[in-house]
Amino acid sequence: MDLIGSDLACVRGQREIFAGLGFRAAGGEALLLVGPNGAGKSSLLRLIAGLVRRTAGTLTLDGGDPELTVPEQAHYLGHQDALKTSLSVTENLAFWIDFLGGERSRIDAALDAVALAEIADLPAGFLSAGQRRRLSIARLVAVDRPVWLLDEPTAALDVASQARLAGLMKAHLSAGGIVVAATHGPLGLDDTRELRLGGAA
Numbered sequence: 001m002d003l004i005g006s007d008l009a010c011v012r013g014q015r016e017i018f019a020g021l022g023f024r025a026a027g028g029e030a031l032l033l034v035g036p037n038g039a040g041k042s043s044l045l046r047l048i049a050g051l052v053r054r055t056a057g058t059l060t061l062d063g064g065d066p067e068l069t070v071p072e073q074a075h076y077l078g079h080q081d082a083l084k085t086s087l088s089v090t091e092n093l094a095f096w097i098d099f100l101g102g103e104r105s106r107i108d109a110a111l112d113a114v115a116l117a118e119i120a121d122l123p124a125g126f127l128s129a130g131q132r133r134r135l136s137i138a139r140l141v142a143v144d145r146p147v148w149l150l151d152e153p154t155a156a157l158d159v160a161s162q163a164r165l166a167g168l169m170k171a172h173l174s175a176g177g178i179v180v181a182a183t184h185g186p187l188g189l190d191d192t193r194e195l196r197l198g199g200a201a
């Protein structure tokens with residue numbers, strides 16, 4: 001499987017964020033997007049996720065499901081944790097599993113994987129920033145999608161949670177998945193490639 005972007009361009013607020021951008025990430029590979037604030041790392045992730053329109057270029061997932069778009073085969077973990085505060089941890093994950101077309105039978109294992117099983121019944125509004133982030137990560141575990149698009153995924157995570165996330169990413173990569181992550185620091189992965197984006201600081 002290969003995620004390939006060619007000659008991609010992105011315009012936001014009438015300003016060109018990048019143009020002529022190309023990358024390739026193979027199954028089992030982690031591609032780290034690096035560069036200064038405002039370089040376009042989040043924009044590229046959102047473009048791949050189908051949340052920002054590309055103004056030029058092509059994006060394909062060779063070896064993926066030809067019936068599905070790239071965004072339909074990707075998980076996007078953004079800065080904001082998309083949670084309903086009045087629903088419990090379990091109910092939030094159930095909502096996402098239904099929305100993403102997964103199986104509710106995987107809720108318990110996914111909450112275990114992010115160490116939230118003990119507070120499964122707590123309303124999401126009571127969660128700390130790190131716990132909210134872990135609940136967002138749980139949907140990546142609960143629903144299989146080959147491409148993980150992660151925007152500064154370690155933000156708000158303590159050391160143990162960062163290690164747990166590294167383990168989940170490694171398992172995903174070992175299973176042939178792809179990780180594309182915007183990051184300002186190491187993610188605890190052994191073997192990564194970097195795509196450096198330039199632009200305004």
Ligand SMILES: Nc1ncnc2c1ncn2[C@@H]1O[C@H](COP(=O)(O)OP(=O)(O)OP(=O)(O)O)[C@@H](O)[C@H]1O
Nearest residue numbers: 012013017035036037038039040041042043044182
């Ligand atoms: N909705 C928007 N409308 C207009 N401009 C935007 C919008 N979102 C982002 N931008 C601009 O696009 C540029 C790239 O932003 P982006 O968030 O992709 O950078 P980044 O590399 O992820 O930065 P950081 O390291 O600070 O997270 C910035 O100049 C930003 O101001």
